Amino acid sequence: MASDSETTPLVRVHSTLVDELPSRRIRIIQVVCAMTWCLFAAGPIFGFAALKPVLISEGVYKDLCPVDVLSSSDICVERDLKLNFMFTLAAVVTNATAFIVGRVLDTYGPRITGIVGSFVIFGGAVLLASGSRITLFDSYLSGYVTMAFGGPFVFISCFQLANSFPGHSGLVLALLTGSFDTSSALFMFYRVIYQNNYVKNLSLNKFFTAYLIVPVFILVCQLTIMPKNSYKTVETLARIGKTGIDETGLPVDSEDSRYDPQEVNELERTRSHLSIRSSKSVFEEIADKQLNDKSGGVHGVLHGKQVKEQLKTPWFYLMCLFTTIQMLRINYFLATIRSQMTWYFDSELTAIKINKLFDIALPLGGVLSIPFIGLILDNLKTLTTLHILLIVSALIGLAGMTSSIFLQVAGICVLVLYRPFYYTAVSDYCAKVFGFETFGTVYGTIICFSGICNLLQSYLDKLTHFSFHMDPNPVNGLLLGLTILFGGSMLGYVKGQERKIKRQAIISEALAGAE
Template sequence: MVAKCCRLKHTKILGAYNVSEWKRIAQICAAVVYCLLAAGIVFGYAALKPILITEGVYRDRCTKEELDQGVDVCSEQEIRLNLMFTVAAVVTNICALPVGGILDSCGPRVPGAIGSIFIALGALLFANPAHFPYDGRLTGYALFAIGGPFVFISSFHLSNTFPKHAGLILSMLTGAFDCSSALFLLFRLVHGKANGFFTIKTLFLIYLIVPAFILASQVLLMPSRSYSTVGELLQHAEETLAEDESENGGHSAVTQERDADLSPRYQRLISQINALIDDQNSQSGSEYTSNPAFKADPNWGVMHTSSSLQQILSPWFIFITLFTIIQMLRTNYFISTIHPQYEYLLSQPNQPRQLNHLFDFFLPLGGLIAIPFIGIILDQSTLPGILTLLVTGATLVGVLGCISDSLPAAYANISLFVLYRPYFYTVVSDYAAKVFGFQTFGKVYGLITFLAGLGNFLQSPLDILTIKILHGNPVPVNIGLTGAGAIAGGVLAWFVWWRNKRWMGVGSAACDVGETERLLPDALNERREGSYGALRRGETA
């Protein structure tokens, strides 16, 4: 019965070593392409809005007096246009929770396919709003916001295709998400130069190619199960060993010759895992060498075997969630209020508009530039160092946003912001993958994003506070958000550092990373004897 249960559990495991290298590369490339074209397009609304205004969207909401005055955008039209983005921004974060549940239950292929359907429906409604009884464009934009997380979150597991480069792969996916906001900038350029040929309807009908590509990729290329982390593969190897021992009539005695007693299946799995971690050494037949990307990080995999409820109730979840709520509120609040903020902070009337135009261009560009640097940081650094840099960057951005009458500080602020934003999003997903694993990744990461989305509802009260009570002065709000983020982030970084130091003390007897193949069986047997050490990269806990 135990063996049968183990086999059932094994069906959830997908090791990257089971898939050819070229196919894994193709899967990553396809995911980056469709995330670039669909994952976060709703955040490029600033570039889409002029097209909507040019084509008279919601112009029917203007009064006769406003039309006679020839205003570019009337008040009701402006409110309705802004509502489109507000709904999309909230929906994008909130729907991450159901996406995560579907991902954990059905694997990545199903949410990817569902996302393509939502995106296709959004494009059809946006192109033909008159055929929908309600507001077709608002509904279509909301469908884009729903479809984006389905295709984006379901791609995160691809970071396990090449564990040595997991950080780089995650940063590529997050960079594609950030750069996808440039799609509507491209639409605006084409629309402006086509002399009326490329209308909104034409552009979004052409865009239907994208959801078709996503669906085809899910059916023909993407795996039905998420790739497992190294820790999950090691747990699978342990279960395989326990199964074989059970079938042989009992557990083997743990002696100095224990390695020789291990089952061939177990030895083969360990060999495959080692080969996956270090391709060059496996090809040359040499022993596993020390690699900075795989230096022991005691926090790696610390809750991989815990239930989703245990993970959600742990300090690991609570601290990262509090920081994410505050930081995502700060990020989206800055994006939506950058122009009025710098109208107050800068003395020259033309400077805020120039800064805003530059920001629209820098926002997608920042994600593209940051990709390799984020990948290097995540692959070469331990979790405490990654989080320390995260909190430091957040605090620096907040301080720069409080400096008035300084154009250099304003340029420095937006430049650092567009680089920091993709780092922030990537670190949160990387943290969830490293600490919680991919068996519960959808639920845990989805809940973090869901709660952060609820936090975005505070944007309206902050707007009211700034405009009506503070008379347009953004500095008090910026100071408050910066201070709250620094405190929450500081507690998170300290907690992870403290656990890191504690584990390093407990696992100080672990040997050099170069002895990984010997230490992996040791780690597994230690855990079976009751001293779980989370199967960290080359070190026992």
């Protein structure tokens, strides 16, 4: 058992951290408020598949179709492409904005970041509500993209709440992320209410006018209850999420089961006996060993290097290419699911049913995936996780190219679970390989680049309509092929580097033994 002198510093620092925080009641309210606005404003644009039928029914872009098309529910190629482009551009803006938000957050703090987001979302909702009355520019496109721009401001600004409860940062992050994933359900509920006329004549104007209460709620929260300064930086949160250790080098939870007091005391005595001086605490040294064992040796491979050096390595650009093609595949399917299902089954009714299933499964998958994401990332090596990503992605692609309802539905069910798992796995990879000091920049660069490349989605959509006469197989086959190419290249490289690291470790141990 550790003596009082050995345990007191940890307890004292932990107590100090808690004492510096607002009351428990206020922190609970802060988390609940953040979860609420994330649920309604963080990523509703990803519910486009559910909103699209409403847009069609409301006559959005009807003027693009030939004059002989009388019903607003009819859709021509030009109109379909224009509607899909709304989502394509919005998805690009959302992912590209994440990098900008990080800079704003670091410079001005979470309150200003959240306030900016509330004003942006308010403007986007006004544009969407006024779409039928504005003729000077495309108000629907501008409004949807503006809402996409505001989402990351209000979502990323609340990440720092993860350390509002020391020792429970993982739970808070899971709640916030789950709220973000579920936010795509907003338009699903709107579509259900609209199509069943639960609220009489709930037009786009009425819906988005009512939606203005959301950015107002965010603004009021930011000006009253939310913290002005961040509890922790993104890099510190990444460290806490992986090790439970903050920037002081001590666990945020004094009873963290990952750090056995006996092991900590033995390492401290060894350091003292050998007069070893280290910039890392004993907890950080233990955490590094644990992460290195769990990662298969790749943990820390680029730690301590400048960002410019890190971005030039295959560790970065192979993951960046793989992420880009995954994001492109997912968003292309999300925007075109109804037309794809119509082609595969030659039935509009079947396509509508599968579309409705997807609308429900997408937000639900984000919530259901939380437990197994942690299990996989905490217990499997990095290379094994990458194998899972590639194999599951390939299986989803193959299932999505068949005329089997069972395989298509199974593929959709796996896809909605795979989507949040993939983004979390990329984050985990960046933290382990590149380190916490450059985590925000590296991860932000990958997501930003991938998001910009999603502009190719519009070109792929045009190819499907005009060159392949609505046959999605050529595009799906191309995306699947690139997935296997980029994913296989990344796996090959990481596997080779892992072997190299293990050989160097064996040589080092042999040399140390010889001495």
